Amino acid sequence: xxxxxxxxxxxxxxxxxxxxxxxxxxxxxxxxxxxxxxxxxxxxxxxxxxxxxxxxxxxxxxxxxxxxxxxxxxxxxxxxxxxxxxxxxxxxxxxxxxxxxxxxxxxxxxxxxxxxxxxxxxxxxxxxxxxxxxxxxxxxxxxxxxxxxxxxxxxxxxxxxxxxxxxxxxxxxxxxxxxxxxxxxxxxxxxxxxxxxxxxxxxxxxxxxxxxxxxxxxxxxxxxxxxxxxxxxxxxxxxxxxxxxxxxxxxxxxxxxxx
Ligand SMILES: Cc1cc2nc3c(=O)[nH]c(=O)nc-3n(C[C@H](O)[C@H](O)[C@H](O)COP(=O)(O)OP(=O)(O)OC[C@H]3O[C@@H](n4cnc5c(N)ncnc54)[C@H](O)[C@@H]3O)c2cc1C
Ligand code: FES
Numbered sequence: 001x002x003x004x005x006x007x008x009x010x011x012x013x014x015x016x017x018x019x020x021x022x023x024x025x026x027x028x029x030x031x032x033x034x035x036x037x038x039x040x041x042x043x044x045x046x047x048x049x050x051x052x053x054x055x056x057x058x059x060x061x062x063x064x065x066x067x068x069x070x071x072x073x074x075x076x077x078x079x080x081x082x083x084x085x086x087x088x089x090x091x092x093x094x095x096x097x098x099x100x101x102x103x104x105x106x107x108x109x110x111x112x113x114x115x116x117x118x119x120x121x122x123x124x125x126x127x128x129x130x131x132x133x134x135x136x137x138x139x140x141x142x143x144x145x146x147x148x149x150x151x152x153x154x155x156x157x158x159x160x161x162x163x164x165x166x167x168x169x170x171x172x173x174x175x176x177x178x179x180x181x182x183x184x185x186x187x188x189x190x191x192x193x194x195x196x197x198x199x200x201x202x203x204x205x206x207x208x209x210x211x212x213x214x215x216x217x218x219x220x221x222x223x224x225x226x227x228x229x230x231x232x233x234x235x236x237x238x239x240x241x242x243x244x245x246x247x248x249x250x251x252x253x254x255x256x257x258x259x
Pocket of ligand 1: 207
């Protein structure tokens, strides 16, 4: 499991501006919220959440931002990549009424969690937050689950004008949720955490990763916790004690980068 399995890409899909999904054959069982380490030969190996979970097919959805994601974006059907994993804990999906909040590429890993909730007949409300309408993806895919979908854009080009947290705050004031699950920019998740008070809360964190399975220490966030092994999903109580949550992350050398 801890070395890359070479696999052929069976399909690529453009989802939004600079955002693509890559699908490949894999019959491993996945919990929504888990991730793979994806090896792009000759370029890099990077963590990617699982965005598509089917019995024999899995997928990742990403935005091109640097060398690795640009190379991944240019790959085509039948090109080869290496896959390690799945790693991490994933979301705990329970309760009768869940609020999901996905921001930016965080929407990718929220999608399989919403699908699982729908399969388990849990009522789901989903807030999708993006900068503008061109960056929105998975809206139709999520509508098919029967979840109530709400969109917020920073510039007002689709849905409510404002941040996902503004829309989520409105939902939290108007409805009773058994839990709130989120993935997106850490500043967004920090604000949402502060809005949730006594509601069970789970957030998926991103930190620079090298091994992906808990041995190198690269992704430590204090209190003996490693994002790759003890996360990437952490509950609200644990996050209260993580000093760096919403404040800073670290680069590959361990240097603090303010968020
Ligand atoms: C558990 C996890 C799940 C993720 N899932 C997704 C996803 O579903 N979709 C998506 O678009 N992005 C996802 N990311 C982020 C993705 O891994 C980075 O955007 C990617 O590594 C950037 O690489 P790059 O060479 O294109 O960009 P670079 O220009 O090298 O880096 C851009 C940013 O990505 C971060 N980054 C670079 N290398 C790594 C690394 N090895 N580990 C963690 N962060 C890194 C950098 O710190 C920097 O902030 C996830 C990250 C983690 C930790
Ligand atoms: S990436 Fe090595 S311990 Fe987490």
